[in-house]
Amino acid sequence: MEKVVIADKLTKKFGNFIATNEITFAVDKGEIFGFLGANGAGKTTAMRMLCGLLKPSSGDAKVAGFDVYTQTEKIKERIGYMSQKFSLYEDLTVRENIKFYGGIYGLRLPAIKSKTEYILEKLSLGEVADTLVASLPLGWKQRLAFSIAMLHEPPVVFLDEPTGGVDPITRRQFWDMLYEAASNGTTIFITTHYMDEAEYCNRVSIMVDGRIQALDTPRRLREQYGVESMDGVFQILARGTSTK
Amino acid sequence: MIAIEVISKTYASARALQQVSFEVQKGELFGLIGPDGAGKTTLFKILVTLLLPDAGKATVAGFDVVKDYKMLRTITGYMPGRFSLYQDLTVGENLQFFASVFGTSIEANYALIADIYTQLEPFKNRRAGNLSGGMKQKLALCCALIHKPEVLFLDEPTTGVDAVSRKEFWEMLGRLKNRGLTILVSTPYMDEAVLCDRIALIQNGTILAIDTPEGITTHFTKPLLAIRGADTYRLIKDLRTAPFTHTCYAFGEYLHLTLKSESVDRTYIEAFLQQKQHRQIEMHPISPTVEDTFMSLMDRQ
Structure with a gap:
C-alpha cells in the first residue's frame, strides 16, 4: 500500500519544551487517519510540520512524497488544508472564494470554471453562488471549505477540527463527504474532539505530552483497553502528566 | 428560578428565537442543547439583561429581565461563549477585578471557587491570554462565580475543549449544583445532555422538546x-x-x-x-x- 504521510521520530523543541517527541507513523493512500489528543498534547505542532509550515528539530517526515525540511513549497502545493479557524473569506462570495483558491493553487481558468460548476452542483449551492460566504449557515461553509481544500485534487487533506458547532445531521453529511473522498483514494488526516468521529476513522493515534501513546484501529484500541467506546480509550490515555 | 414566557427575538432578517417558553427550577442543572445558530446565545443574552426581547417576558429569581436588570445582574453569574476575560491581566488580576466590580473580595467567597481555583493557582501570575483552552475555561468559571451568584448562565463552556477537560468541567458543575446553585448551561455536544437534570433541545430558534434526558428519548x-x-x-x-x-x-x-x-x-x-x-x-x-x-x-x- 502506498504511504502518503510518513513520520519517523519527528520532533519539535521550543527551547527546553518538547512539543512533539519522536512521533513515528505512516498513513496509507485512501485512509481516514484520526489524529487525537488533549488540548496542548502537540497535535497542532505536528500538523504544522507535516504541512510544511514549521521546520522540525529532528527526525524525518515525507508528505505526498516530499521532504518536510527541503521541499516545503512542494508540500504546500500538493496538500489540502482546512481548519475551523482559517478557511474561507467571509466577505467574498461562494464563487469568488472558489476562484481565489483555484488561482492560489495554480489552476488554469478553464479548470477553475469547471471546478466551480462541479462544486456548486455537488453541494447544491447554485442559488447562493453570488452570495457572501458570511451569510451562509455554518454547515454549508464547512462543506464548501472542504471542497475548496480539494480543488487541486491533493493526495492528502489535513482537517483541523472541521466539524465544530454544527447540528448532528450536518456533521454526518460532512462525514459522508470524507468517506466519499477516501473511497476515491484521497488520504484524510483529521483532528476532532468528537469521540464518535474517532470511531469513523480507519485508524487513530492518540498523542499525550508530545508522544504518540496509542495507534491502531478503533476496534482494536477498544479491545486493548477493555472499554466500550473511543471516549473510554481517550479518557484512560489522554490526561497525561501535563497540567497546562 | 428561571421563567421564560413566549420570548421572541428577530435580528434584521433572521428570526433568532420564536416563542420560546420553559422554566428552570431552583437547584436544577438545566441544559440547552443545540447547534450553532440555534438561538442559544440570544436567549442567554436576554436572560442576563444584555439584550431586549421583541416579545415575551422572562424572570430570573423573580426579577424581570427588562425592568429589574440592576438587581438581576447582582445575583447572576454569566460565562459567555467567547472568552471575554482580560487577556493582558494575569489570572489573579482578572479574578480580583471581577470581585471588586461586584463589591466583594476573593477571600469572602473563596470557598465557592476553591475546588476550581486550586487547579489554576500554579499559573496565577500568568496572563490570561497565555493560558490553554481548558485553563481559560476554568478561570472564566471562577470569575462568573466570585460574587456568589444564585443562578449561573454558562454559554457553551465546553466548545472546542478536549473530551477529558469536558468531563472534568461537568464534574465541577455537578459539585456546584450540590451547593444549591441553579445552572443553565448550553452545549452543542449531545453526549453532555445526559449529565443534566433536564434538557431543552433547540434548533432554528424553536424548542423541539423539553424533558429529562431519559424522558426526551420517548419522543423518538x-x-x-x-x-x-x-x-x-x-x-x-x-x-x-x-x-x-x-x-x-x-x-x-x-x-x-x-x-x-x-x-x-x-x-x-x-x-x-x-x-x-x-x-x-x-x-x-x-x-x-x-x-x-x-x-x-x-x-x-
Whole structure:
C-alpha cells in the first residue's frame, strides 16, 4: 500500500519544551487517519510540520512524497488544508472564494470554471453562488471549505477540527463527504474532539505530552483497553502528566 | 428560578428565537442543547439583561429581565461563549477585578471557587491570554462565580475543549449544583445532555422538546437498529436506498438504522444485505440516544 504521510521520530523543541517527541507513523493512500489528543498534547505542532509550515528539530517526515525540511513549497502545493479557524473569506462570495483558491493553487481558468460548476452542483449551492460566504449557515461553509481544500485534487487533506458547532445531521453529511473522498483514494488526516468521529476513522493515534501513546484501529484500541467506546480509550490515555 | 414566557427575538432578517417558553427550577442543572445558530446565545443574552426581547417576558429569581436588570445582574453569574476575560491581566488580576466590580473580595467567597481555583493557582501570575483552552475555561468559571451568584448562565463552556477537560468541567458543575446553585448551561455536544437534570433541545430558534434526558428519548417513536459490517461506507450507501429505511446515520462504531415501521422483519434486512454482498453483518435493536432523538425531531421539523 502506498504511504502518503510518513513520520519517523519527528520532533519539535521550543527551547527546553518538547512539543512533539519522536512521533513515528505512516498513513496509507485512501485512509481516514484520526489524529487525537488533549488540548496542548502537540497535535497542532505536528500538523504544522507535516504541512510544511514549521521546520522540525529532528527526525524525518515525507508528505505526498516530499521532504518536510527541503521541499516545503512542494508540500504546500500538493496538500489540502482546512481548519475551523482559517478557511474561507467571509466577505467574498461562494464563487469568488472558489476562484481565489483555484488561482492560489495554480489552476488554469478553464479548470477553475469547471471546478466551480462541479462544486456548486455537488453541494447544491447554485442559488447562493453570488452570495457572501458570511451569510451562509455554518454547515454549508464547512462543506464548501472542504471542497475548496480539494480543488487541486491533493493526495492528502489535513482537517483541523472541521466539524465544530454544527447540528448532528450536518456533521454526518460532512462525514459522508470524507468517506466519499477516501473511497476515491484521497488520504484524510483529521483532528476532532468528537469521540464518535474517532470511531469513523480507519485508524487513530492518540498523542499525550508530545508522544504518540496509542495507534491502531478503533476496534482494536477498544479491545486493548477493555472499554466500550473511543471516549473510554481517550479518557484512560489522554490526561497525561501535563497540567497546562 | 428561571421563567421564560413566549420570548421572541428577530435580528434584521433572521428570526433568532420564536416563542420560546420553559422554566428552570431552583437547584436544577438545566441544559440547552443545540447547534450553532440555534438561538442559544440570544436567549442567554436576554436572560442576563444584555439584550431586549421583541416579545415575551422572562424572570430570573423573580426579577424581570427588562425592568429589574440592576438587581438581576447582582445575583447572576454569566460565562459567555467567547472568552471575554482580560487577556493582558494575569489570572489573579482578572479574578480580583471581577470581585471588586461586584463589591466583594476573593477571600469572602473563596470557598465557592476553591475546588476550581486550586487547579489554576500554579499559573496565577500568568496572563490570561497565555493560558490553554481548558485553563481559560476554568478561570472564566471562577470569575462568573466570585460574587456568589444564585443562578449561573454558562454559554457553551465546553466548545472546542478536549473530551477529558469536558468531563472534568461537568464534574465541577455537578459539585456546584450540590451547593444549591441553579445552572443553565448550553452545549452543542449531545453526549453532555445526559449529565443534566433536564434538557431543552433547540434548533432554528424553536424548542423541539423539553424533558429529562431519559424522558426526551420517548419522543423518538420509530424502531431503531444498530448495524455494522466490513465496509461501512458501502453499507451506509446501500442502507439509505433500502425500501425499509427511514434514515441511516453513522453513530460511532455502528450505523443507526431507523426503520419505516415495526413490521419490517430482521431476516428481510439480512437478506437485503446479503444480496448486496455485505460481510460480517452484525445488528441488534437499541434504545435511542438524545442525539438520535434530536435528529428525528429535526427531521420532523
